[in-house]
Each structure stands twice: as structure tokens, then as C-alpha cells.
Amino acid sequence: MLEALDTWHFGKVLYAYRTHPHHGRVLSQDVVADWLGLTQAQLSRIENGAAPQDLGKLMQWAHSLGAPADLLWFKLPRAKHQAPRRAAAAKTEPIQSGAQGGLLLPVVINGHSVMVPVDARTLAESGLGSLLDQPDSSKEHEAMSPLNRRAVLKGGIAVAALPGLGLEEIQHVAAALDDARRYMDGPVVEYLRRQIAACKSDDGSLGPKKTLPVMLGLLGAIEEHARDVRPAVRRELLTIGADGAEFAGWLYRDIHQPLQAGHWYDRAMEWAQEANDQAVQGYVLLKKSQMAYDERDAVRVLTLAEAAGQPHWQLPLKVQAEVAQQQARGFAMLGDPMDDVERALGEAHHLLTQHEGASIDATPHLSPHYNRANLMLQTASCYIEAGQPARAADLYGTVLEGDALSRRDQGYFLARRACSLALAGRPDDAASVGLAAVELSDATNSLRTKRELARAMATLQPWATRPGPRELREALRA
Incomplete structure (x- = not known):
């Protein structure tokens, strides 16, 4: 079971649970599927397919199995500490630490759970902090009432406010989550962009196991809302979603889950294509080349780097430098002459010097630390x-x-x-x-x-x- 939990793949956890000798016999997929509210075919796909990403479902299944919270890669709601008067809003308990010391709150939209990150400042400014910390306080009604009925979505689940926003803006965001087609616009898109940037900033010090749940929550929110918005807004969402999906691929590389990394790189490519973001498409090819290096697949290191180096991607100079350096690595792995390796490295240095001489970086989200x-x-x-x-x-x-x-x-x-x-x-x-x-x-x-x-x-x-x-x-x- 511990090995299955370490994979971060709930399908493998379910399989290990069904076949564990503790039961005395192997539990059938039909029986376990019934416990989880699934069909046998659905459970089979979960066990044998890509790792499920929907945190709402993961939490539900973990509760159904009675999985110990300290063994999971995500946190469960602390329902046992909730007062009766909060039963209607039970799902607003914090699930996971978010960027900059915040929380992830689950929001149900049209029957789908998505995670919305909220930082500590948001909790203090919106009154949600006192709501969470003092469930029996008389301040509960006062803290919730200013958000009006748009702050409560289907099923009575409270929506999170955005950091640093006033009351009217908080109401606007709540409306956007409730009716994406009418209200999802620039401020909400920009908020999601900032949260992805915060995750990238935190990753180097917090590590993937703390950053990845927040990132998956953000991507879930983007994917959910992108279905119900105007085409222009959808393209904006998919542009930042492609950036976030590429970062999720990197996080899965860091915990050595290449199948999941490949899934998110493919998702980033798909979203970038739909958003007509040429640079991100070339950038994802570079990242796939780097993942091929993780696996020491020399031929793919070089061919993917050469594909990323095609001029039609219109990559910024610093990314072109990284591509040239990656081509040098491919040459070295394949045993090509050292002159070819040094030539490619020289091109990388030249491109990076050009980038350093530029006054403005128009694409800071690509190769941000290069x-x-x-x-x-x-x-x-x-x-x-x-x-x-x-x-x-x-x-x-x-x-x-x-x-x-x-x-x-x-x-x-x-x-x-x-x-x-x-x-x-x-x-x-x-x-x-x-x-x-x-x-x-x-x-x-x-x-x-x-x-x-x-x-x-x-x-x-x-x-x-x-x-x-x-x-x-x-x-x-x-």
C-alpha cells in the first residue's frame, strides 16, 4: 500500500487495496466500484489509465476507503472538527496549503469540484479567516453576509475571494465562478496568471509535493471555466493554462513520473495550439527534449531539440539559447565530434548575450530562470x-x-x-x-x-x- 501511495496514482492505490491479503480474498472491481459510486468500467479505467487529477474525487475516494490522511499526497477536510451550524458549508475547510502561505478551497461548479487558491491576506480581508478559525462564533453570519448570494454556488459551497480585492471585486469573482460566460474576464484571468507565477516562484524552495496540488487545482479551474466562456476569453485562459500545464509537466518530472509529465506536456501543446501561441509550442518541444535527457534517450534529446529550434516558433532569444545548448547535449550523447558540441554551445552563449542586452523581456514566463x-x-x-x-x-x-x-x-x-x-x-x-x-x-x-x-x-x-x-x-x- 505504501508503494502504491508513493506513486500519487489513486488507481494504483485502489488496485493495491482490492488485492491486499488483509481482506482474505481479492475484492472485485464491482464491489469496490459500488462503494465509490462508480461503475465497474469506470473503476477499471481509473486503475489502468492515467492518474486521476480531480482533487474533489480523490478526497471522496480517500474518505470512502478510510485512507490515513498522513499517507496521502493531498490533505483531507477536517470534518470532525466542524460545528453543526457549519454543516451546509462543510466543504469549505482548507484542503492544502497554497501559494504564499494560503489555502485551497474546493468549489463545486455544475457538479464538478475545482480548487481555488486563497492566500492569507485574502482570508483576513474577506472575513473568511474568522469564519474558518471560529466556527462557533457569532461573527460567522457577519463574515459571510457581505458576499451576498452570489458567494454561494450550487450545493451551498462558499466561493473563495481573490487576494487584495475590495467587496465589489470579490462579488465579481464569485459571479464569474457561478456564471463564467457572463462574468469571466480580465481580472479573473489575471488572478489565475498570478497564482501560476506564485507556484513557479515557490517551487524551488517548497518542492513538488507542496506545489503540485496547488497547480493541479489551478489547472482544474482553468479547464472547467474554459468550457463556458466567450471565445476570446477561452483563448486567454488556454494561453495561461498551457503555461501552467507545462509547469505541471516539470513538477511530475521532478518526482519521476514521466507518464504524467508527458500527459501535461501534451495538454500544454494542445492548449497552446488552440490559443495559437507559437512560442509555447516550441517551448514544450524543448521541455520534452529535456525529459528525454532524464531517460537518457539520446536520439529524442537531439531530434526534439532540433524541432524546437525551427524558426516558425518565434522563440525569444533566451529560449533559443537553451535550445542550442540542448542540441549540444544531444550531439555529445550521440558521440558527435566535439567541434559540433562546442559550436552549438557557442551559439547558446551568443544568443544569451543578445538576450541580456535587450531592455525588455516580453515572455518572462518562458525559461524564467535561464x-x-x-x-x-x-x-x-x-x-x-x-x-x-x-x-x-x-x-x-x-x-x-x-x-x-x-x-x-x-x-x-x-x-x-x-x-x-x-x-x-x-x-x-x-x-x-x-x-x-x-x-x-x-x-x-x-x-x-x-x-x-x-x-x-x-x-x-x-x-x-x-x-x-x-x-x-x-x-x-x-
Whole structure:
């Protein structure tokens, strides 16, 4: 069961539960489906298909199975603490920490649950904070009444207010969630854009397991509302949805779930095509090339990077630089001449210099953190693939001495440096760097970092009995 829960795939959890020896016999799909309010065919699709993303359904199924809340990758409502007078609004309990210290509140729209993030300032300014913290207080009615009836959607579930907005604006957002075709407009779209940006900002320090639930809630809200709006607004929603879906793909890469990452990359491409966003389409091809590198699929690394480099995508200069660097990595992996690798890296440096000389970045959401330090780090990975690990280790060390990286990226590239040091025949240095990476990978829940550490450990096998490698092996097993 623990292994199934660690996959973040509720279908696998259901299968593990049905077949667990504790029952004495395998529970049929018909029986479990009936418990969950599903058909046998629906349960079969859940068990064998892509991981379900609807948090409302996940919470319902978890409650039905009695799954311990501390083993789940999302939080359950604390219904047992609610007072009777709040029964009608029971589903407004906080589900998951959101961006900037906020909460996710579930909202039911036309029978579908979507998660809306609310930050701490929103709770204080709208009065929802006192509503949640003091369920038996006489202030409950006063806190809710200013939102008027539009603040309560079908089923009596309270809608969340947006941060930093006044009463009239809060009412406007509530109306937008209730009637997207009439009220979904610029301010609501801009709010969703800001929340995605906040998730990206928080990811480097919080890690994917805290960021991903918020991101999936936002994407659920975008997908739900995009069905019922005017075409111009739908294109706006899909534009920011494509950006968010690409980021969700990255988060799934970080926890090493390539199937889910591929799903969200495909969704990002589909939405970008419908929104006629050329740049994001090329950008997703770049990200797919990078995912192919995670799997060490050299041919796809290069062909996807070359596809991303086609001029019709009209990529901004810094993304073109990243594409050129990715092509260099593909050349190195395929054993092409070092002149080809260096030529592509030189093109990347030239493009990045041009970008740095520009006064305005019109696409800050594409390659938001790509800079000179990132290019040096990726150049180091090219040197590893080209059989020059000592050169790579020196480059990694130069960048890691600064403070340009997030905690998660610091851990990942420490692990990469440990690999390069091991390949260069410096086992004690590799083990020391690897131990620092272990600490950061645990703090940020980055399975991607742990995979690199496993590679380093495999390379250190000839020195397995030395104190440093032995200590690293024990830390990885802990």
C-alpha cells in the first residue's frame, strides 16, 4: 500500500487495496466500484489509465476507503472538527496549503469540484479567516453576509475571494465562478496568471509535493471555466493554462513520473495550439527534449531539440539559447565530434548575450530562470556526456559556489557534480558532495535528484569500501 501511495496514482492505490491479503480474498472491481459510486468500467479505467487529477474525487475516494490522511499526497477536510451550524458549508475547510502561505478551497461548479487558491491576506480581508478559525462564533453570519448570494454556488459551497480585492471585486469573482460566460474576464484571468507565477516562484524552495496540488487545482479551474466562456476569453485562459500545464509537466518530472509529465506536456501543446501561441509550442518541444535527457534517450534529446529550434516558433532569444545548448547535449550523447558540441554551445552563449542586452523581456514566463549560471551548468552536463568529467566538475563547482540557484536546483546540481567527480576518479570528493545533495533532496522531495545520486553511487562502486562512499550509500538508504 505504501508503494502504491508513493506513486500519487489513486488507481494504483485502489488496485493495491482490492488485492491486499488483509481482506482474505481479492475484492472485485464491482464491489469496490459500488462503494465509490462508480461503475465497474469506470473503476477499471481509473486503475489502468492515467492518474486521476480531480482533487474533489480523490478526497471522496480517500474518505470512502478510510485512507490515513498522513499517507496521502493531498490533505483531507477536517470534518470532525466542524460545528453543526457549519454543516451546509462543510466543504469549505482548507484542503492544502497554497501559494504564499494560503489555502485551497474546493468549489463545486455544475457538479464538478475545482480548487481555488486563497492566500492569507485574502482570508483576513474577506472575513473568511474568522469564519474558518471560529466556527462557533457569532461573527460567522457577519463574515459571510457581505458576499451576498452570489458567494454561494450550487450545493451551498462558499466561493473563495481573490487576494487584495475590495467587496465589489470579490462579488465579481464569485459571479464569474457561478456564471463564467457572463462574468469571466480580465481580472479573473489575471488572478489565475498570478497564482501560476506564485507556484513557479515557490517551487524551488517548497518542492513538488507542496506545489503540485496547488497547480493541479489551478489547472482544474482553468479547464472547467474554459468550457463556458466567450471565445476570446477561452483563448486567454488556454494561453495561461498551457503555461501552467507545462509547469505541471516539470513538477511530475521532478518526482519521476514521466507518464504524467508527458500527459501535461501534451495538454500544454494542445492548449497552446488552440490559443495559437507559437512560442509555447516550441517551448514544450524543448521541455520534452529535456525529459528525454532524464531517460537518457539520446536520439529524442537531439531530434526534439532540433524541432524546437525551427524558426516558425518565434522563440525569444533566451529560449533559443537553451535550445542550442540542448542540441549540444544531444550531439555529445550521440558521440558527435566535439567541434559540433562546442559550436552549438557557442551559439547558446551568443544568443544569451543578445538576450541580456535587450531592455525588455516580453515572455518572462518562458525559461524564467535561464541565465548565464544555468548555461554553465548545462554546459557541464555536455562535458560529462562528451567524456570530460573533470572539466564538468570544475564548471559545476564554479556555479555552486554562488547563490544563484534554488534549494531544489542546488541539490540536483550537487548530485550532478558528485557524478562527474566519481567519473573523474575522485571518490572521496564525490561522496562529500553527494552527502550535501542527499540533505537537499530530502528537504525538497526531489526524486530527480535522488536518481542522480543513485547514478553517482553506481559509479562509485569500485570504491564502495572507502568511508566516504560507504557513508553516502547509508544516507541514500536511510
